[in-house]
Amino acid sequence: MTIEAPRRRVVATPQIGRSMRRVDADDKLQGVASYVGDMSVPRMLHGKVLRSPVPHARIVSIDTTGALEMPGVMAVLTGADLLDIDPYWGHAIKDRPIVAIDLVRFAGEPVAAVAAVDAAIAEAAVRQIVVEYEDLPVVGTIDEALAPDSPLVHDGELRAGLFHGLGTLPERDGNICYRYGIDRGQVDDVFAGAEIVVEGDYTFPGVYQYAMETHSVIAQWDADGITMWATCQHPFLVRAEIASLFDVPLGKVRVIVPYLGGGFGSKSYTKMEPITVALARKAGRPVKIVNAVSESMVTTRRHGARIHMRTAADSSGTLLARDVAIAFDTGAYADNGPRVTATGGDAAPGPYRWSAIRVDAQCVYTNTAPSGSYRAFGASHVQWAGEMQVDEVARRAGLDALEVRRRNLLRPGEQVRPGGKPLDADLIGDVERVAAALGWHDPKAPDIGRGLSVGLLAAGAHPVSSAVVRLEADGEAIVLVGSTEMGQGQRTAFAQIAAEVLGLAAERVRCIGTDTRFTPYDRSTGASRSTTLAGLAVQRAAQQVRTDLLDIAALVWPGRDEAIELIDGSARCGDDHQTYPELIARRFGLSGGQLIGEGGVHPEGSGSYAEGPVFWEVCIGGAEVALDRDTGALTVTRTATVADVGKAINPQLVERQDEGATMQGIGNAMFEEMVFSDGLLLNDDLLEYRIPSTLDLPARSSCVIVENGDGPGPFGAKGCGEGAFAGIIGALATAVADVGVPMHELPLTPERVWKRIQELTPPMDKEARR
Amino acid sequence: MRVSPVLNGQVTTLEIEPQDLLLDVLRDRLDLTGAKRSCDVQVCGTCTVLVDGLPVSACTYLAAEIDGREVLTIEGLRELPAFEAISDAFGRHAAVQCGFCTPAMVLTIHALLAAGDLTDATAIRQGLAGNLCRCTGYRAIVDAVVDLTADQSAPGESAGGELAAAGTG
Numbered sequence: 056m057t058i059e060a061p062r063r064r065v066v067a068t069p070q071i072g073r074s075m076r077r078v079d080a081d082d083k084l085q086g087v088a089s090y091v092g093d094m095s096v097p098r099m100l101h102g103k104v105l106r107s108p109v110p111h112a113r114i115v116s117i118d119t120t121g122a123l124e125m126p127g128v129m130a131v132l133t134g135a136d137l138l139d140i141d142p143y144w145g146h147a148i149k150d151r152p153i154v155a156i157d158l159v160r161f162a163g164e165p166v167a168a169v170a171a172v173d174a175a176i177a178e179a180a181v182r183q184i185v186v187e188y189e190d191l192p193v194v195g196t197i198d199e200a201l202a203p204d205s206p207l208v209h210d211g212e213l214r215a216g217l218f219h220g221l222g223t224l225p226e227r228d229g230n231i232c233y234r235y236g237i238d239r240g241q242v243d244d245v246f247a248g249a250e251i252v253v254e255g256d257y258t259f260p261g262v263y264q265y266a267m268e269t270h271s272v273i274a275q276w277d278a279d280g281i282t283m284w285a286t287c288q289h290p291f292l293v294r295a296e297i298a299s300l301f302d303v304p305l306g307k308v309r310v311i312v313p314y315l316g317g318g319f320g321s322k323s324y325t326k327m328e329p330i331t332v333a334l335a336r337k338a339g340r341p342v343k344i345v346n347a348v349s350e351s352m353v354t355t356r357r358h359g360a361r362i363h364m365r366t367a368a369d370s371s372g373t374l375l376a377r378d379v380a381i382a383f384d385t386g387a388y389a390d391n392g393p394r395v396t397a398t399g400g401d402a403a404p405g406p407y408r409w410s411a412i413r414v415d416a417q418c419v420y421t422n423t424a425p426s427g428s429y430r431a432f433g434a435s436h437v438q439w440a441g442e443m444q445v446d447e448v449a450r451r452a453g454l455d456a457l458e459v460r461r462r463n464l465l466r467p468g469e470q471v472r473p474g475g476k477p478l479d480a481d482l483i484g485d486v487e488r489v490a491a492a493l494g495w496h497d498p499k500a501p502d503i504g505r506g507l508s509v510g511l512l513a514a515g516a517h518p519v520s521s522a523v524v525r526l527e528a529d530g531e532a533i534v535l536v537g538s539t540e541m542g543q544g545q546r547t548a549f550a551q552i553a554a555e556v557l558g559l560a561a562e563r564v565r566c567i568g569t570d571t572r573f574t575p576y577d578r579s580t581g582a583s584r585s586t587t588l589a590g591l592a593v594q595r596a597a598q599q600v601r602t603d604l605l606d607i608a609a610l611v612w613p614g615r616d617e618a619i620e621l622i623d624g625s626a627r628c629g630d631d632h633q634t635y636p637e638l639i640a641r642r643f644g645l646s647g648g649q650l651i652g653e654g655g656v657h658p659e660g661s662g663s664y665a666e667g668p669v670f671w672e673v674c675i676g677g678a679e680v681a682l683d684r685d686t687g688a689l690t691v692t693r694t695a696t697v698a699d700v701g702k703a704i705n706p707q708l709v710e711r712q713d714e715g716a717t718m719q720g721i722g723n724a725m726f727e728e729m730v731f732s733d734g735l736l737l738n739d740d741l742l743e744y745r746i747p748s749t750l751d752l753p754a755r756s757s758c759v760i761v762e763n764g765d766g767p768g769p770f771g772a773k774g775c776g777e778g779a780f781a782g783i784i785g786a787l788a789t790a791v792a793d794v795g796v797p798m799h800e801l802p803l804t805p806e807r808v809w810k811r812i813q814e815l816t817p818p819m820d821k822e823a824r825r
Numbered sequence: 826m827r828v829s830p831v832l833n834g835q836v837t838t839l840e841i842e843p844q845d846l847l848l849d850v851l852r853d854r855l856d857l858t859g860a861k862r863s864c865d866v867q868v869c870g871t872c873t874v875l876v877d878g879l880p881v882s883a884c885t886y887l888a889a890e891i892d893g894r895e896v897l898t899i900e901g902l903r904e905l906p907a908f909e910a911i912s913d914a915f916g917r918h919a920a921v922q923c924g925f926c927t928p929a930m931v932l933t934i935h936a937l938l939a940a941g942d943l944t945d946a947t948a949i950r951q952g953l954a955g956n957l958c959r960c961t962g963y964r965a966i967v968d969a970v971v972d973l974t975a976d977q978s979a980p981g982e983s984a985g986g987e988l989a990a991a992g993t994g
Contacts, residue, residue, distance in 0.1 A: 076916045083924025084912045084931060086859025086899035093858035265959055267863045267871055267925040316861070316925030317959050348864050542923030542960045707919045711965060715922065718962030741868040741957075749950040749963045756964065 068623070070555040071770050074707035078547045078566065079314070079540065088314045091271035091284050092345050099273065100129055100170040102334050102344040103177035105184050106353070107159035107166050110195070110422040110734025111208075112188035114157055114166070121183030122169055127176040130338035131184070132168040137333065144300055146218040146292060146324045148232055148389035150209055151425075153300070153329045159188070160208055160387035161424050162735050163353030165330055170338040174345075193422045193734045197361050197382045200230040200419045208387055208420035217299060218292055218324070220517055221393055232385065233393035233418040235400040239473055240411025245376040249367035253447045257364065257440040258800040261384065261729040262357035264429045265746050266541075268316020269351040272331040275341035280307025281332055286315055288323045288539050289579040290569045296325045297332055312569040315541035319719070320428030321355050322541070323581050324391060349739040353424035356729060358383040358395055360436040364403075366444040372452030374445070374463045376411040379403040381437060383426070385418050390427035392418040398433030398513050401472055402674075402781070405441040406482055406511045407463045422734040428581060430719060431512055434674050434781035438510035439724070439788040443797060446506070446789050456507055456789070457490050464509065467765070471511060475666060479765050479773075480673050482509060485697045489782075492695035492757045493677035502682045503692070504794030508675065508785025514774055515669020516582035521575040521655040522592035524553050526600050528646050530624050530635035532557055534566040534596075537577030538589040543776060544708040545585045549593045551704050552769050556597035557604075558621030559635075575653065583672050583774030586704060587767060588656050594769040595654025603650045607638045670766055670773045673699040676720070676782025680790045687809025689791065691721055694756040696779040701766025712776035713758040720783030722747040726802050828892035833901025841888045848872045848883035851898060859899035859928040870956035873929035874898045878940070880933045880955070899928035902935055910976060911935060914969040922960030930956045934970055943974045 082088040119131040134142070134156035142153045155166045167184050171177035192206045199205055213227040225234060246252060266286075273284040280303055287293045290310040298308045315322060327344055335342040346354060360383050367376040381399055385392030400416035429435075449459035464482045465471065471478050486509050490496075493505060522536040534553050540546045546566035554561035569577075577589050601621065608619045608626035611633055618628050625632045633641075640646045658666075679693035696713045703709045726745055730737045738744045758779075766773025784801070791798055796811050829838045832855075841850060851857040851874065860883050861871040867882040874883050875897040876890075902908050911931050914920070921927050930953070937943050937952045949970050958966065 074919070077919055077921060079924065080916045080919075080921050081912070083921045083927045084915055085903045086928040088924050089858075090861070090925065092862065093852075266923075267869060267957065267959055268861070268923070269863065315923060316863075317923040319959070345862075544919075544922070711919050711922060711961060714962035714964050715960050716962070719959070740866055741864040742866050746957060746959065747963075748955075748957060749953040749967065752950060752963050752967065 070551045070561045071702065071704055072706065073551065074705055075547065075551065075561055077544055078550050090268055090314055090316050091273060091286050092268065094273060094284055094313065095343065096273060096275060096341045099341040099343055100172060100338055101174040101177050102168055102170050102331060102342045103174065103181045104165045104330065104344065104350065105167040105181045106350065107155065107162055107164045109159065109188050109190060110162045111191040111193045112159050113191060114155060114159065115187040115189050117167060118185040119167065121185065122180040125176065125180045125183060127172040128169060128180045129172065129340065130170040130334065132334045132337045136337050140301060142300070143214070144296055144325060144329050145389055146216040146296060147391060147393045148219070148224070149214040149216050151388040153333050161353065161422055163350070163424055164387065168330055168334045170334050170342045194230065195421060195423065195731065195734045197384050197419050197421065200421045201382065205230055208422060217295055219393055221397060230420040231417045232389050232420055233396050235397040235416045237400060237412055237414040237472060240376065242376050242378050242411040242413040245411045246365065246367045246378065249375055250370040251368040251448055251451050252365060253444040254365045255444065255799055257362040259360040259436045260801055261359040261426065261731065262429065262723050262727050263352050263729055263744055264319045264321035264357065266317030266319055266321050269346040269348055270322065270327045270354055271345040272327045273341060273343040274328070274331040274335040276335055280309065282309045282311065283328055283332065284311045284313065285328055286322050287312060287328070288318045288541060288581055290539065290571050291537055291576050292579060293325050293328050294571050297328055300329055301332065310569070310571045312539050314568070315539055318539070318541035319430045320432065320581060321351070323428040323579065326354055348741060352729070352739050353736060355390055355427040356424055357429035357432065358385055358392065358426040358436065360384065360399070362437055362440050364440050364444060366448060368448040368452065370452060372448055372454045372459045372462060374407045374409060374448065376409055377404050378413045381416045383416070383418050384421050384423065386421055386423045386425040388425040389418065390425045392426060395428065395432045399436050401513050402434040402510055403437045403441065405438065405445065406465045406471065406478065406509060408465055408469065423731050424736060430716065431674065431777035431780035434510050434512040435723065435784055438508060438674060438781045439785040442508040442785040442789050443792055446792060457486065457495055460486055460507065460509055471671060476668060476671065479670055480699050481763060482673065485673055485675050485699050485761060488759045488761065489675050489677040489695045489697050492759055493679060493693060502684065502794060503679060504682065504790040505679045506786045506789030506793055507677050508782050508789055510674035510781050510785065512672040512674050512777055512781060513668035514583045514672035514777070515587060515667065516584050517578045518588055518656055518658050518669050519576065519578040520589040520592040521577065521653065522589060522596040523575055524593065524596040524600050524652045526557065526635060526639065526650040528636060528639050528648055532559060532564040534564060534593055535574045536566065536589050536593055537569045537571065537574040538585045539569060539580040541580065543585070543712065544705065547708060548586050548590060548704045552590050552593050553597040556594055556601050559624055563624065583777050584669065586772055587669060587774045590769045590772065591656050592654045596652040599652030599654065600650045603652070604635065604638055607642050608633065611641070672774060672778045673697065674778040674781035676779055676786035678783060678786035678790045680787065680794065682791070682794045682796065684812060687805035687812060689725065689803055689808060691725070691753045691787065692755065694753050694783060696782055697759045697761055698775045698779070699761040700775045701764055701768065701773040702762050702771040703760050704770070704772055706760055709760055709775055710758045713779040714756070716776055716779035717756060717783050718747050718751070720780045721751055721787070724784040724787040724801055724803060726804055728802050826889060828889060830891040830893065831895045833898060843889050845888040846884060847874070847886040847888045847891060850888040851883060857898050857900050861925055861929070870933065871926045871929045873932050873956060875932055875936050878936055880936050897932065899932060902932060907935055910973060914972045918965040918969040920961060920965040920969040926956060926958045930958065930966060934973070938973060938977065943970060
């Protein structure tokens with residue numbers, strides 16, 4: 056993916072590398088930025104979902120009479136309303152009914168929905184629906200799901216969804232719905248002959264993404280088809296899934312995405328859209344559904360995972376082989392589990408030079424809330440375990456943890472996994488920068504631990520993006536691109552990219568939200584792809600407008616092509632100049648008209664997952680912790696991350712990505728955990744599920760931006776914002792091991808750490824301490 | 826029942842039910858949507874508005890209690906001179922990401938600044954602990970507040986201390 060060299064030097068003031076004020080800062084500070092929950096449409100009703108209280112049961116009967124009799128109730132939706140369509144959806148595996156049909160498979164599964172004139176009536180009406188359940192055996196955990204005699208969560212045939220992107224999906228095997236493997240070299244032989252073998256079991260908990268704005272949708276059916284205002288990161292994939300479910304043409308489904316109140320993966324793919332559209336169809340009026348937090352927690356979450364890992368090395372600390380078995384708890388429906396499983400499988404070896412590798416990653420159904428995407432999925436799950444083993448190899452070989460990485464890390468151009476893109480980053484340089492920022496070699500007290508962690512994340516998802524840039528008659532530009540502004544700052548970045556090409560100040564470029572009827576196709580907003588791929592489409596679209604401007608200018612100054620420059624909204628030729636409005640008026644006669652450019656990115660090979668990724672996102676973190684051995688309480692005193700971004704379009708926004716990822720990493724590693732018991736979520740609100748506050752901010756933290764120009768995106772850029780997440784989790788785990796408490800289960804709560812300290816303390820020492 | 830608060834500087838009379846929550850009245854009746862709904866249990870702070878100058882969680886605050894009191898939402902604060910400095914500091918530090926928590930965060934900071942409660946780095950962290958933000962990781966927000974307190978105090982008396990000195994580099 057390259058772009059032709061610009062015909063002329065672009066602008067006097069560079070727009071790339073400039074920490075401009077976010078283009079959406081004022082809207083958001085003043086409270087005028089609109090989110091789906093703030094919106095309403097004429098004749099709109101309010102919807103509320105009845106959710107199953109039990110994790111696995113047969114539905115014997117549903118009586119909606121009481122709800123329908125309530126004044127203000129306009130419609131009640133149940134599975135019986137879906138007999139005219141194939142009501143199963145799921146982008147990876149079509150395993151999920153719009154509302155439960157005959158069975159419920161997790162506590163929280165939608166069983167019915169009410170549309171009423173206001174939200175309070177809808178909520179009251181939901182409580183009047185009487186459902187009789189006949190309990191079925193509950194598959195509550197990965198272990199239960201994989202037991203030979205386990206009940207099956209699903210027993211029908213496995214049907215592939217529209218967007219799994221994983222080649223041919225295998226048949227379901229018991230409760231395993233997808234499997235990803237790597238088998239390279241003579242793994243067993245290498246382990247048999249190795250001088251150092253480290254082996255362990257590790258557990259990663261289920262986690263809630265907590266985008267502060269919950270999943271929200273307004274759906275409307277009219278002569279134009281289906282229109283949705285929806286909190287979605289992937290509006291074009293939602294459009295396709297809704298079109299397929301309700302059997303209408305793509306062009307008659309419209310998804311409008313205003314600002315999102317955070318996403319982090321929780322709003323990727325389809326979520327609450329099918330049930331809202333179905334309820335609007337039943338009611339014959341527009342319907343709005345806004346989840347409560349307790350509902351969003353069971354709409355999607357991060358997979359819990361169980362990992363068994365072995366690492367072999369020689370006595371000098373040279374890594375030889377790794378053997379990993381991972382099981383991901385995808386809950387009752389696959390959601391993005393297959394992709395999480397593949398990405399976790401790719402991340403499991405870690406970015407080292409191995410002579411043999413075996414990975415067996417399984418995606419497992421249980422009767423718990425479905426699991427999908429959350430920032431840095433896969434890498435966050437497994438990197439910490441692998442990095443603890445690398446540290447243990449270093450300890451046994453008598454090497455420093457930084458040194459063992461220097462010796463074993465892949466170098467640029469080396470193969471990361473069999474097939475696919477070779478390494479496109481300088482990992483050794485990156486980890487050395489993080490170590491320096493952390494004060495790696497500084498003296499430290501006995502209860503202080505320091506850790507480093509290095510990994511890679513297959514980033515970019517599928518490389519399909521397009522954009523349109525319009526230069527208006529007043530000389531200001533508009534960027535149309537189907538990528539979602541969810542806080543990361545893509546509207547600002549795209550404005551800067553277009554501005555650089557057009558010879559404009561970025562303040563004169565507007566990037567608006569997605570409306571699938573007008574904005575061109577973009578595959579998705581996730582996998583750190585927007586700046587790289589949608590950004591490249593924006594750059595190419597702007598390049599067409601630039602070419603147009605230069606063509607018009609060439610008519611103004613015939614024969615002087617070489618002397619024409621585009622600077623700050625004007626074409627200049629020597630001392631003469633013409634503003635963009637003057638050039639546009641010259642083309643169109645009077646002052647109307649606009650210059651329109653389009654640009655796109657598409658796969659250059661077959662586009663298969665095996666050929667990917669678009670780039671390898673660097674996942675490096677460093678952390679320092681202080682341990683209180685009497686209580687097990689840990690304090691994160693210092694963190695360091697590296698944003699290896701090729702080229703920072705807006706350096707300040709790059710830093711913010713790493714800072715946000717660092718804090719979420721601290722939450723995931725230190726205290727966030729969804730607690731399930733027999734399939735029931737016990738902590739389904741923010742009173743009992745805590746996320747980081749200002750009190751969890753480390754005293755010191757730093758983000759180093761690395762710009763090697765080695766990204767496939769515009770101006771050599773590549774994405775960021777996820778790597779630090781996995782890096783920090785790994786750094787915290789290795790830091791706690793460094794203080795003498797190797798933990799095999801996250802999160803690192805005081806109770807868990809204290810118990811581990813007791814296990815590791817010889818009985819005599821315990822006596823002495825009393 | 827009838828309540829008559831001073832809402833964003835205007836005496837306003839409203840007919841409400843005793844059980845109505847302030848957040849519902851603001852968002853659904855008055856179209857003041859700057860206060861957002863999220864956790865519903867007075868933890869996340871994204872529904873924060875000021876009642877008689879103090880931050881409250883409108884999601885658990887009865888509208889019946891605002892009778893005769895001053896209620897300030899972001900729609901009112903943005904018209905006041907004090908807003909500009911906060912807006913500038915947030916813009917300068919890119920302390921805004923998705924924006925969902927931002928109006929509430931701005932209102933809390935305005936209240937704490939007005940009360941003179943942000944005396945040092947610890948006070949800033951404690952003062953903002955009731956306003957969650959999932960995007961920024963807080964450092965930019967704290968840095969913005971450090972700037973604001975430095976503006977307020979004499980030169981050399983920055984409240985930031987180590988936090989300010991240790992910002993991202």
